[in-house]
Amino acid sequence: MTSIDDLPYFGHITEVKVFDEGGEGVVYRLSTTPSTPFPLCAKVMGLSMYRSENDRLFRLENEARVNQSLYEAGISVPRPVGLFRLLSPVHSSPVPGFVRECIEGRTYYQLFSWQKEKAVKVFEEERQKAIELDFIPEDCYPTKNCLYTVKGWSVERVTLFDFSFWRKRK
Ligand SMILES: Nc1ncnc2c1ncn2[C@@H]1O[C@H](COP(=O)(O)OP(=O)(O)OP(=O)(O)O)[C@@H](O)[C@H]1O
Numbered sequence: 001m002t003s004i005d006d007l008p009y010f011g012h013i014t015e016v017k018v019f020d021e022g023g024e025g026v027v028y029r030l031s032t033t034p035s036t037p038f039p040l041c042a043k044v045m046g047l048s049m050y051r052s053e054n055d056r057l058f059r060l061e062n063e064a065r066v067n068q069s070l071y072e073a074g075i076s077v078p079r080p081v082g083l084f085r086l087l088s089p090v091h092s093s094p095v096p097g098f099v100r101e102c103i104e105g106r107t108y109y110q111l112f113s114w115q116k117e118k119a120v121k122v123f124e125e126e127r128q129k130a131i132e133l134d135f136i137p138e139d140c141y142p143t144k145n146c147l148y149t150v151k152g153w154s155v156e157r158v159t160l161f162d163f164s165f166w167r168k169r170k
């Protein structure tokens with residue numbers, strides 16, 4: 001099993017902003033450099049949810065693995081970068097973090113009511129694609145764990161995230 005010492009350093013993060021805090025983890029927006037090709041964020045598992053460092057790493061590895069396979073299969077998910085040891089101003093010692101593209105999008109609740117029908121449709125199409133690839137989505141709803149991209153006034157696409165409990169059908 002992987003331990004935090006096996007993970008490469010992402011580098012010292014100088015700027016972290018808590019982007020959002022879910023039930024399981026905290027997502028930080030990372031400082032970027034001119035060479036960073038897209039905006040980045042990192043998910044770090046919270047201390048309250050899991051008993052041990054191993055449990056946290058196990059879930060984070062699942063998240064990273066599923067994100068990677070979905071991305072490779074062409075499902076709309078954030079572009080993955082990888083699992084790293086992060087050292088940040090808010091952590092006294094390095095923590096494992098899953099670094100991936102930070103998506104700019106709207107939540108279901110930020111959409112106008114007349115945009116919601118299309119949102120549910122694009123969401124359901126993306127979820128079905130994942131199911132056809134033998135994934136069993138968990139905690140995946142039009143109203144949760146996805147963001148919508150709106151072009152003009154129209155909902156163009158959905159991006160799914162939060163895969164820590166997803167698994168593949170045997
Ligand atoms: N790649 C991303 N781009 C933009 N925002 C993100 C990204 N990943 C996570 N977020 C934001 O951070 C929040 C928490 O992320 P995530 O759902 O992965 O964590 P969680 O702790 O498992 O959440 P929960 O258990 O509450 O569903 C999301 O609701 C979303 O607002």
Ligand SMILES: [Mg+2]
Nearest residue numbers: 022023145162
């Ligand atoms: Mg979530």
